Amino acid sequence: xxxxxxxxxxxxxxxxxxxxxxxxxxxxxxxxxxxxxxxxxxxxxxxxxxxxxxxxxxxxxxxxxxxxxxxxxxxxxxxxxxxxxxxxxxxxxxxxxxxxxxxxxxxxxxxxxxxx
Amino acid sequence: xxxxxxxxxxxxxxxxxxxxxxxxxxxxxxxxxxxxxxxxxxxxxxxxxxxxxxxxxxxxxxxxxxxxxxxxxxxxxxxxxxxxxxxxxxxxxxxxxxxxxxxxxxxxxxxxxx
Numbered sequence: 001x002x003x004x005x006x007x008x009x010x011x012x013x014x015x016x017x018x019x020x021x022x023x024x025x026x027x028x029x030x031x032x033x034x035x036x037x038x039x040x041x042x043x044x045x046x047x048x049x050x051x052x053x054x055x056x057x058x059x060x061x062x063x064x065x066x067x068x069x070x071x072x073x074x075x076x077x078x079x080x081x082x083x084x085x086x087x088x089x090x091x092x093x094x095x096x097x098x099x100x101x102x103x104x105x106x107x108x109x110x111x112x113x114x115x116x
Numbered sequence: 117x118x119x120x121x122x123x124x125x126x127x128x129x130x131x132x133x134x135x136x137x138x139x140x141x142x143x144x145x146x147x148x149x150x151x152x153x154x155x156x157x158x159x160x161x162x163x164x165x166x167x168x169x170x171x172x173x174x175x176x177x178x179x180x181x182x183x184x185x186x187x188x189x190x191x192x193x194x195x196x197x198x199x200x201x202x203x204x205x206x207x208x209x210x211x212x213x214x215x216x217x218x219x220x221x222x223x224x225x226x227x228x229x230x
Binding site: 031032034036038041042043044045046049051088090092094095102103104106108109111 | 221
C-alpha cells in the first residue's frame with residue numbers, strides 16, 4: 001500500500017532560523033511529489049512539485065525541497081523563516097498511471113509555529 | 117479573479133437538514149475534486165469528476181451526492197446532515213492528470229452541524 005508520512009506534527013522555530021519539514025513516502029516507484037501550504041482559514045496553495053529531473057526543486061516564497069530516492073524522502077527547506085510562514089504544511093504524492101489512482105494522497109500535515 | 121471559488125465559506129445548520137456547497141473553476145481544467153478535512157487536518161478524497169463523469173467515488177455515505185452540470189462546476193449536496201459531517205470541505209481542480217500537475221484548491225467551506 002502507498003502512504004505519505006510527515007513525522008512531525010508540530011514544529012516551532014524562531015524567526016530567521018532555518019527550517020526543514022520532513023516527508024517520506026511508501027511506493028514502489030518514484031511518485032509525483034508536492035508540498036502545499038495552508039494558512040489559517042485558507043485553502044491549500046502549491047509551494048513546489050517534483051516529477052523528474054533535478055532533485056532539488058525551487059518553489060515560491062523562498063522554499064525548496066530535495067528528492068532523495070534512497071531515503072524515499074522529499075523534505076521541504078527554507079534557509080530563513082519569516083513570521084508569515086506560520087501555517088500548516090502538507091506533503092502529497094501522485095502515483096503512476098498503472099495504479100489507476102488519479103488523485104493525490106496527502107500526509108497528515110505539519111503545523112509550523114514561528115516565534116519572534 | 118478567483119481560480120477555484122466555493123460558496124458558502126461558512127455553513128451552520130441543524131442536524132437533519134439538507135444543504136449544498138457550490139464550486140466553480142475558471143482555469144479550464146478537466147478534473148474536479150471534493151476533499152474533506154477533519155478536525156485533525158487530515159485530507160481525504162471524496163469524489164472526482166473528469167469532464168462531468170464521475171471517476172472517483174470513495175467510501176462516503178450516500179447522503180453525499182456530487183453533481184457536475186459542466187466541467188467548470190462541481191457541487192456537493194448533503195442530505196440529512198449529521199454531527200459527524202462537521203468539517204472543512206475543499207473543492208479542487210486539475211489538468212487531466214492531476215497526480216502529475218497537482219491541484220488548485222478553493223478556500224474551503226467550513227460546515228458546522230449543530
